Each structure stands twice: as C-alpha cells, then as structure tokens.
Amino acid sequence: MSSRADEIEIAGAPEKGRSLFSDALLRLRANRAALASLGLLGFIVVAVVVGPWLSPHDYFTQNYGAIWVPPTMTESHWFGTDGLGRDLFVRALEGGRISLLIGLVATLVSLVIGVAYGATAGYAGGRVDGVMMRIVDILYAMPFLFFVILLMVFFGRNILLIFVAIGAINWLDMARIVRGQTLALKQQPFIEAARMSGASPFAIVLRHIVPNLLGVVAVYITLTIPQVILFESFLSFLGLGVQEPATSWGALIKDGADEMGRAPWLLIVPAVFLAVTLFCFNFIGDGLRDALDPKDR
C-alpha cells in the first residue's frame, strides 16, 4: 500500500497524494468492528469518569437497610447492592476508574522505558545493541508475574507500586519492536541528512526516529492497555491489588465470585464491564494494526 502512495506522489500530484497516515485512517474508518469498539469504549470511559458524580450513592457508604438488593431499573440501585449495602452501579464505575487509570499509567511507564531503550539500542547498533538486547532476552525468561505477586505480598498493596511493577515488566516487547523499527529507519536518507547537518545522536533519536515510530507505538499502546488491565485484575482477584474500600474490576469480580450463589449480579456486572472493555481495546488494536500494515486483509 505504501508503495502505491509513493507512486501517486511521484506522479506529480502532491496536493492529492495520500500519506501513509491518511491511508491508514481511511482503512480504519472502513473497519466497522474497530469503529464500533471505539464508540463503545468512549461511552465506557465517559460513564466511568462522569457516572459516579451523577449517582446519588457513593462507592464506600455502607447501608445495612439495603443489602443484597438485586438489580432493578425502577429503584435507585440499578445494578443492585452488595452484602454491605454498597451500590454496585457506582462501585463498578469507580472500579473502572481505577482499572483504566492503572491501564493508562502503567502502559505509559512501559512506553517510556521501551521506546528509550529500544531506540537507543537500535540507533547505537553494534556491540551496545548486542548487549542491550541480550539483557532483554534474559529478562524475557523471567517469570516476572511471580515477582510482582511477591512484591505485593512483601511490601504491601501500594497502588503506586502496582503502576511501576506492571510498567516495568511490560516494556520488553516495546523495546524489541522499537529497536527493529529503528534499525530499519537508521538506513533512511533523512537520518543521514540529519547526521550530516550535525545533529547530535540524542537529537536524531528524539526528533527524527521517535516521531516515525508513532504508528507502531499506537498499535502497541492499544494492545498493552488491555494486558495491563487484565494483569491488575488478576492481582486484585488474588487479593493482592487495590485495597478496600477502593476497588477495581478485578477486586469486584473476586468479591462477586465469593458470593455468586447468593448474588450473581455481583459477579456478572463487573465481569461484563471488564470483558467488554478488553474486547473493545483488542478490536481497536487489531484494526489499527491492519490499517497500518494491511498485508493480511
């Protein structure tokens, strides 16, 4: 596809020439599953951010006059209440805030580390590259998840620690992808031109390499966020994530699983929220990847 775009430009119609990016945007717009997912995800994000303010309830107040209330559309507890009489609608949205926030922040952490590491290794090349990538290979073989679990057990469930720990183990893929792209980019004439005109290696990486990695990075972000959300939920499900009364989807699912015989809505509501969100992210990530690299379609 890119070669066609190039040909159009060479043919001498620059004002009509389609860039790689606008090409990709067109393809993405044609992908109805990805578009629908984007809309649904947007709706969830807005609901999660705004919803808790609109509800008459909050996520921590216990109300022993209204415990185990099943979901009703007529009364104020849309999704029912838990064994402490806390409103599940607000708790599900509040849990979404935490889950999405962790997804975003941890992805950003891994993004910064991964891009910096990968671009440095790729641009430096040679022995530096060899050593840096060997380190990545070694780290790949580590069962990090177990170490994160241990960290949580040993040093308490600190939300900051969750961010850092998840981000710190997720950068390996990014580093590999970015390095590969950087190796290819390095050969391009415009990088040589920048070097000729005296730009420092740091400036070349920051101003010329990294901006050209945006497409890959975008795909990676949309595919990493669900991974991180999943991971946090996994920790919370084991009872090692966020602490009461704060909650996340994983923590809610755990509570729900414990009481599913008596109050199945406590399990089903957060499970649906989590699954739908992951579903949307995965579809968008897939759509983006197909749009930027359409050889399989």
Add this chain to the structure above:
Amino acid sequence: MLSYALRRLLGAIPTLLILLTLAFVMMRAAPGGPFDADRELPAQVKANLEAKYHLDEPLYQQYGRYLWDIAHFDFGPSFQYRDITVNDLIASGFPVSLKLGGASLAFALLFGVPLGMVAALRQNRPADYAAMTTAMLGISIPNFVLAPLMILLFAVYNDWLPAGGLGSWQNYVMPVLALGTAMMAYVARLSRASTIEVMRSNYVRTARAKGLSARRVVWVHALPAALTPVVSFLGPAAAGIITGSVVIETIFGIPGLGQFFVQGALNRDYTLVMGVVLFYGMLIVAFNLVVDLLYGWLDPRVSYS
C-alpha cells in the same frame, strides 16, 4: 543439533543465575522473617531455629549455600510445613499441575488450529467473521472471569459438573476450559494469519497448478508451514498456562503447584515460594528449548548453526 542444544542450555545459565539471585535478594529483603509468628518465640528457640536453617550465617555464605543446594536440585526445607521439604511439595503438586496444563494446551491446539484454518480458508466470509469474533471473545474474557461464571452455570444453577476437587475426569472439564480458552483463541488467530500467508505462497500455487486436490494441498503442503508460528507460540503459551494455573487452581481447589505458590506467598513460606518460582523458571527454559528443536524439525529452512 546436539551442540545447539548444549549451547542453548549453557546460555540459560545466566538467566537462571539472575533468577536465583533475584529470588534470594527478595527473600532476604522481605520484611519479617519466617519465624515471626503471632506468638513471640523464646529467644533461644528462635536462635536454634535460625541456626538450623543457617539464617545466622553471613549473607554471602547463605547465598553460596543456596546456590550450591539449587545446583543439586535441593530447594531446601519448607518454612511452613514442618519436616517437609520443598522438593516433596513440588513432587506432589507438579504432576497435578502438569496434567491440568497439558490438557489445557492440548485443548487449545486441537480446537484452535482447525478454527483458525477454517477461518483462513473462508477468509472474509461469515464463517471467518464468526470464528474470529469467537476468538476475540476468548481473548477478552479472562480465565478468572470465565471460571466463576462456568461454576455459576454448570455447578450452581445446574448440577452438571463438580465445582472443585479432583475425583474423576469431570473435575477437569471446567478447569481445562477456563485455562485453555484464551490460549485456544490465540492459537486460532495465529493459525488463521499464517494459513492465509501460506495459501498465497508460490509453492502452494504450484501444488494447485499440478492439479492436486484441495484437501491434499491444505493437509500435506500448507499445514506444516502454517503450524510453525503456532509452534513458536508454544513457549509463551506454556508460560501463560503456568501463570493462569495459579488462579485456576485456587478457584477450583486443585492441589497443584499454583495453589502452593499462592498459599506459600500468603503464609510467607519463602523457601517454598522461591522454589516454585525457580522450578517454573527451569521449566520454561527447558520447554523453550524443546519448542525450538521442534521448530527446526517442522521447518527445514531453520538451521542450528
């Protein structure tokens, strides 16, 4: 090939060393010792215990001892279970986990590969969309969501399957489904992509042009090549199944390694926890080696030099 295998095993040594060192450092850095019970032990008893487990030696000596023991596959005594070594616990838990994980992997391959290939051969038709939406659902529903939902459906509302324990084959149905579904979905997506690519390749076109039947082209010519990405995915898949089994074993009350790990972490049984982590590390290294050797057997273009 033998020298390749040897080189790979040597290459795994730094990995395992780092893993071991990390394990040791974390074990020592963790606040609270293994004998800080609710009830304060008499000083003499505590000193004796520490002497017995060599906790009174300088750190470098403890590290050396740990290294030496692990090199002899001696994971040390469990801190929590009296008179039981971590080796005993691993020996009792691993077969159970292996059965569960092996069955899940088999399930993922037996259903994932055909699903992906059928989708690829009907690319962009309803069957393809249906298969890929199913796969996406499988990826998006985490195992710790799937497991309780299945229990709710099949054990609580309908009395079709046992909710936990390990008595007969029925006990394995839900854990295997919960553990294997996401893996199956990944395998389906991978084999779809690779089948599409292979079906467009020149040698498949040649096979078709020779007048071979469609069935023969798919089964004999395309399948082995389409399987290679799936095989290389087996390494990460095994790691995923190992971590997944931590949750699944806890939910279904299966006395496997994953359950031991969680219990050990919560009880601060450091030697047990570290032993399990190291054991998993070795397992993943060994498994990856097997996968790479299998890869070479499947794809004649791969050479071990």
